[in-house]
Amino acid sequence: MTPAKNYPSADGLWTGLRLASAPHEEAAVAVAQGAVRWAGPRGALPAEFAALAAIASHDGGGALATAGLVDCHTHLVYGGQRANEFAMRLAGATYEEVAKAGGGIVSSVRATREADEDTLFAQAAPRLEQLLADGVCAIEIKSGYGLSLAHERKQLRVARRLGEAYGVTVRTTFLGAHALPPEYADRPHGSADYIDLVCNEMLPALAAEGLVDAVDVFCERIAFSLAETEQVFQAAKALGLPVKLHAEQLSDMGGAALAARYGALSCDHIEHLSADGIEAMRRAGTVAVLLPGAYYTLRDTHLPPIDALRAAGVPMAVSTDHNPGTSPALSLLLMVNMACTLFRLTVPEALDGVTVHAARALGLQDTHGAIAAGMPANFVLWNVREAAELAYWFGQQPVRTVVRQGRIAIGA
């Protein structure tokens, strides 16, 4: 693997492009010191930026240009895999039955605890490379398979190392409250004791080590209650950390309304989101993160309230939710197709969902999600004639060039 620091610079003048916002006219993008300085119709290119051709002149060959993709919800770092459970569900077991039978998240916990940091890095790296090949330029990586201070630290350190090694923006999310660790399962007050450990020991320590950018909780019948979720949110607030929530995936727990009260960056899954939850999210500016990969893998039939979210003007993001149990997805572009086909998003909504709205779900709206002057250069040139093709073809690999953090990561 070529270290990111060795990728060639993207500085110079990029021409022969078409922007999704104006697909019928030639566009140009001027890049200097790794940042976009100008982007727009070639015919309106100011002379000062045309001069950047002296540094380098890149011909886009008529390719469609979009902002670099943002995968705003992944559990990318974990040990082992769970194809066996895939087979169990084929035999009719529900996700909750698999979880109660000791499978599910806790089986990944065992494999994650057994793996050292280098092993976790080596297992996650090929998965990240697949997502990067689709044009991902920023990615969120959660903990949540360690469920102890040492093993959660291990996951978050690997997430940081992946960002440095591949030159991709990584936002880490502490998800210690993902599942009850096995050693707490038989205690009379196991869940309460574990949430105390999460709030009073794990989160403060990991935040002090600079490993935590946001805090998440799995608020669900088979995971943690609303009260336990709020205890974790209080701990995050005390540390000045933003929150997000696995909310209303299998039932309406009222999690989204609670998350909105804490100004959550996002509420994710939300298949069972209520009208009250939507209104609370609208007021708080919380992003709705749609996870079609988990909906598809679980053969869910309870659609998220897309029409109501659209009508309320709640920004909708789309993500892989890459995880070994409910969404072993290795393509964010495929999620664009699924968001349209399964959830009936329009093509522009789905593309905004993996760029501008996904960036907002990570607090990255000032640096990712658009090709705009002043932003670091993160953009993708696609071998397609029109934006709808990015959703239409599934299983495709239409990437021509990826500029990531001001360097040409693919297609130099």
Ligand code: DI6
């Ligand atoms: N909801 C999910 O779908 C994943 N986590 C969560 O909170 C499942 C994670 C796993 O099964 O490993």
Ligand code: FE
């Ligand atoms: Fe998830």
